[in-house]
Amino acid sequence: MRCAKPCWGVVCSGAVLTSSVGVNPKCPFALEASGDTEAVLDGPKLQQLFSNLLNNAAPYRDGANPVTIIVRREKETISVRVSNQGPIIPAASQDAIFDPMIQLAVKEGQQKGAANSSLGLGLFIAREVTEAHGGTIKAESTEERGTVFTVSLPRQAAHDHGGAGAPARYPQ
Numbered sequence: 001m002r003c004a005k006p007c008w009g010v011v012c013s014g015a016v017l018t019s020s021v022g023v024n025p026k027c028p029f030a031l032e033a034s035g036d037t038e039a040v041l042d043g044p045k046l047q048q049l050f051s052n053l054l055n056n057a058a059p060y061r062d063g064a065n066p067v068t069i070i071v072r073r074e075k076e077t078i079s080v081r082v083s084n085q086g087p088i089i090p091a092a093s094q095d096a097i098f099d100p101m102i103q104l105a106v107k108e109g110q111q112k113g114a115a116n117s118s119l120g121l122g123l124f125i126a127r128e129v130t131e132a133h134g135g136t137i138k139a140e141s142t143e144e145r146g147t148v149f150t151v152s153l154p155r156q157a158a159h160d161h162g163g164a165g166a167p168a169r170y171p172q
Helices: 008-023 043-060 122-132
Strands: 029-033 067-074 077-084 136-142 146-154
Touching (some): 043 067, 043 122, 122 146
Parallel strands (some): 029 067
Antiparallel strands (some): 067 077, 077 146
16 A cells, blocks of 8 residues: 655654553653655555654663654655664664664563564664665664654655656565
């Protein structure tokens, strides 16, 4: 299914609802969306992408701050930042966390409520969905800013067959 003009508030709110009610009921989420963020993208796939990012961010946040989602338009792209305050991801691991089956060790007592049954596929799937849309995803993690995942997506989805509005192609 393709959303001709998904409302980012709706897409991200749906991801927040899925994450908060289903997986992280005690985690507060803060959503901020501004500007003209209409785009031709696959709404259900994007909801999966952002649910994965939120489900990853929630267990690793400190108890005092919410997971934040900020949506902005930048020239021809839509930028979505998901951030938390919590344990820092080492610089050497910030690319590897997008590989399948990767889970980083966290010091005892820093990981709050993380599921032990995770397969380490959430960030891999987030990267695959992002790239299928012709976008980029990166992680930055510092003591000052916390951990920030930035997804940048073109306002027109990438596709293999040409023609405006064609849905993105996903790996099988």
